[in-house]
Amino acid sequence: MTEATPRLATFPLARERAFDPPDELARRRDEAPVQRMTYADGHEGWLVTGYAEARAILADNRFSTRPELLHSPIPQRGEFSKEPLTPGFFLRMDAPEHTRYRRLLTGQFTVRRMKQLEPRIHEITESRLDAMEREGAPADLVESFALPIPSLVICEMLGVPYEDREKFQRDSAVLVNLDSSMEDVRAAVQDLLSYLHGLVELKAKEPGDDMLSGLVAGGELTTEELGGVALLLLIAGHETTANMLGLGTFALLTNPGQLAVVRDDPAAVDNAVEELLRYLSIVHIGPTRTALEDVEVGDALIRAGESVTLSLGAANRDPERFEGGDTLDVTRPAHGHLSFGHGIHQCLGQQLARIEMRIAYPALLRRFPNLRLAVPARDVPLRAKMAIYGVHRLPVLW
Amino acid sequence: MKIKADTGRCVGAGMCALTLPQVFDQSEDDGTVVVLDAEPPAALGPAVNRAVQLCPSGALSVGR
Numbered sequence: 001m002t003e004a005t006p007r008l009a010t011f012p013l014a015r016e017r018a019f020d021p022p023d024e025l026a027r028r029r030d031e032a033p034v035q036r037m038t039y040a041d042g043h044e045g046w047l048v049t050g051y052a053e054a055r056a057i058l059a060d061n062r063f064s065t066r067p068e069l070l071h072s073p074i075p076q077r078g079e080f081s082k083e084p085l086t087p088g089f090f091l092r093m094d095a096p097e098h099t100r101y102r103r104l105l106t107g108q109f110t111v112r113r114m115k116q117l118e119p120r121i122h123e124i125t126e127s128r129l130d131a132m133e134r135e136g137a138p139a140d141l142v143e144s145f146a147l148p149i150p151s152l153v154i155c156e157m158l159g160v161p162y163e164d165r166e167k168f169q170r171d172s173a174v175l176v177n178l179d180s181s182m183e184d185v186r187a188a189v190q191d192l193l194s195y196l197h198g199l200v201e202l203k204a205k206e207p208g209d210d211m212l213s214g215l216v217a218g219g220e221l222t223t224e225e226l227g228g229v230a231l232l233l234l235i236a237g238h239e240t241t242a243n244m245l246g247l248g249t250f251a252l253l254t255n256p257g258q259l260a261v262v263r264d265d266p267a268a269v270d271n272a273v274e275e276l277l278r279y280l281s282i283v284h285i286g287p288t289r290t291a292l293e294d295v296e297v298g299d300a301l302i303r304a305g306e307s308v309t310l311s312l313g314a315a316n317r318d319p320e321r322f323e324g325g326d327t328l329d330v331t332r333p334a335h336g337h338l339s340f341g342h343g344i345h346q347c348l349g350q351q352l353a354r355i356e357m358r359i360a361y362p363a364l365l366r367r368f369p370n371l372r373l374a375v376p377a378r379d380v381p382l383r384a385k386m387a388i389y390g391v392h393r394l395p396v397l398w
Numbered sequence: 399m400k401i402k403a404d405t406g407r408c409v410g411a412g413m414c415a416l417t418l419p420q421v422f423d424q425s426e427d428d429g430t431v432v433v434l435d436a437e438p439p440a441a442l443g444p445a446v447n448r449a450v451q452l453c454p455s456g457a458l459s460v461g462r
Contacts, residue, residue, distance in 0.1 A: 059456060099409075106410025106429025111419070335417075336452060346411045346454035354416075 010038055011047065011073040011285055011309055013178070018382055019251050019280060020326060021313030025049050029314050034300040037309065043071040045307035046300065051318035051338070053298045054310045058342035063289035063308065065345065067092050070290050071307040074178050077185070086189065088221065088228025091236075095344055101229060104220060105348060108157075108211055114351040117153070121359050124152050129367045138374040141394040146245035147238065149360055153352070154237030158230060159203060159210025168192060172235045176387040178285070189231070196227045196234070233349070240282065241353045243383065243390030245360055248276045250394055251328060252361070254377055258330050263365035272330035273357045278337035279328045281313035284389040287341065312338045368398035400437055400461050401446065405430040408457040417449040418442065431457060 012022040026049075028035060033050025048054050057063050064070075067085055085092055090101035107113075132144050139145075151169070155162040174180050174188040200216060200223050207213040211233075215226055252259040262272045288309045291302045302308060316337050317325040324332075340347035347353070365371060373380070374395035381392040401421070410429030414422035421442065423432040438446060450458045 059454065102409055103428045103430075107425065107427050108429075109412070110410065110424040110426075110429045111412040111415040112424065112426075335448070340411075342454045344409050344455055346409065348411075351412050351416065 009047075010040070011311075013285065013384060015382070015384060018377070018380070019247075019328070021281065021311060021317065025311050025314040026317065029318060032299070033318075034298045034302075034308075037073070039071040039073055039307060039309075040075040040077070041071055043307060045071055045309065046302055048297070048308055048310045049314035049318075050298065051315040051321035054312065054315040054338055055342050057289060057297060057308060057310065058287070058338070058345070060295065060343070061095060062292050062295050064094050064292050065092055065287070065289055066094055069292075069305075069307075070288050073285060073288060073309045076179060076181055086193065086228040086231065088225035088230075089232050090229070091232055091345060098344060101221075101225075102344075102348065104215065104218070105211075105229070105233075108214075109348055109351060111351050114355045117157075117352070118355060118359065120156070121149070121153060121356055122363075124149055125360050125363045129363060133367070137397045138395055141249055141396045142242070142246045142391060143393070145360070145364060146249065146394070147242040149245065150241035150353075150356055151238040153356060154234060157211050157352075158233055158237070159208050159212040160199065160230070160234060164195070167195065168234060169238070172239055175235060176239055178385050178387055192231055192234075193227045196230045197223055199230070200226045236347075237349055237352070239388045240347075240349075241356050243282050243388050244276065244280065244353065244357060246394050247280050247282060247390040248357070248361065249364065249371075249396075250373075250377075250380060250391055251276065251280060252365070253371065253373055253396075255328050258328055259365060261330050262361050263369070266362065268330060269358050269362055270354075271332075271334060273354055273361070274334035274337065275328065275330045275332060276357070276361075277339040278316045278322065278325075278334045280389075281316045281337075281339050282389045283312050283339070284383075284387055286310060286387075287312075287345075312341075368396075371396055371398045373397075399440065399443055399446065401433055401435075402459045402461060403431045403433050404457045404459075406457075407455045409455045411454050413452040413454065414449040414458060417452060418445045421446065422449060 012024040016023050029049035033053045034048050037047035039045050090098045128145050128148055132139055151165055171188040171192045174184050203213045203216045261268050286309055288307055290307045291304050293304045295302050340350040374397045383390045408430040415424050421435045421438050423434055425432050450460055
């Protein structure tokens with residue numbers, strides 16, 4: 001086994017086509033699925049673009065996600081590793097610390113629990129469609145549909161007043177903007193945390209029938225920890241599914257044959273959602289991990305202390321795993337994609353995201369069978385500079 | 399075919415319950431895997447193997 005030749009390049013973000021990862025990532029995957037990459041701070045770490053290699057790293061607890069060990073591939077976030085970790089923000093913790101927080105929450109996100117939410121998600125979806133009909137075309141599908149549905153759902157689940165959405169959606173947008181400075185990120189986190197701490201205190205006094213009230217009453221977490229947990233769930237709960245609904249609808253509108261399957265064949269919807277997740281891979285950059293000891297991955301020897309940044313988009317298009325992966329085909333077996341990650345950090349809310357998409361896409365396409373873009377596809381503004389990819393707006397007619 | 403589940407490793411992602419609800423469920427309490435049928439009929443073999451493959455934490459295994 002030889003160590004791969006250093007290739008000094010940084011993580012590419014610019015996309016040539018709306019739905020495809022940057023071409024450079026596919027080129028690098030063809031060269032070597034694990035290869036050298038220079039980080040924003042000069043660290044010579046690794047870029048992983050192969051499916052098998054990415055999956056192996058995500059499942060391997062010899063790779064850490066702790067911020068103090070990570071080098072950032074994003075120039076503006078170069079110093080993020082020096083920031084103290086927000087208590088309760090378990091996405092950035094290794095086992096067994098991570099396990100404690102996750103265990104407190106997993107019971108709330110089981111497949112069965114999510115099925116129980118189905119009627120309420122149907123109601124929310126139908127009421128958004130009614131509002132769209134009332135207000136008339138044209139509409140921005142992001143503002144009128146893709147963002148409100150997951151936001152309403154996560155707010156109800158957590159017990160966050162939906163009326164406060166302007167505030168937390170603004171802060172959340174700063175956090176996922178790759179151009180945000182560390183100062184702005186720090187301020188947005190502080191702002192969100194002080195809001196959520198206030199909410200936690202309110203739930204202690206006046207508990208409701210919501211997750212945050214349940215966690216407060218459980219008494220296992222401090223106010224600080226509850227703030228970090230709520231921060232993670234609130235951001236993850238609306239940035240991700242909202243962008244899947246917006247970008248996914250855009251992809252279907254430009255692939256009418258695929259759209260017809262989602263609209264007309266209820267039995268095909270579950271798999272279509274998996275394929276949209278695979279094909280669109282909205283996590284735009286990363287995740288990043290750091291080796292705690294020397295680990296062989298494929299032909300590469302990753303040394304202790306070296307960071308690895310994965311491209312889920314490139315991995316999910318790896319021809320070794322998904323034949324013809326650059327084509328959207330809602331009938332292909334798409335299970336096993338890495339869009340929710342893999343390993344102990346695999347998305348806690350994935351079953352919620354699935355239910356939301358399984359309900360929302362067909363409901364939208366059936367209500368508006370003539371749904372179409374109101375602008376040329378090339379004029380749809382893309383989230384090329386955000387950690388979560390998608391569309392900023394999707395102007396539609398029906 | 400005999401299914402083994404390590405609830406200590408399980409992170410409650412629910413991929414098993416999603417793939418094969420006749421065989422796998424999740425505890426109401428902490429979401430960890432509950433095996434409903436540890437020795438399912440051979441016809442379910444491919445689906446069981448898929449659930450094992452999809453498990454993100456490596457909590458499931460199949461023995462004879």
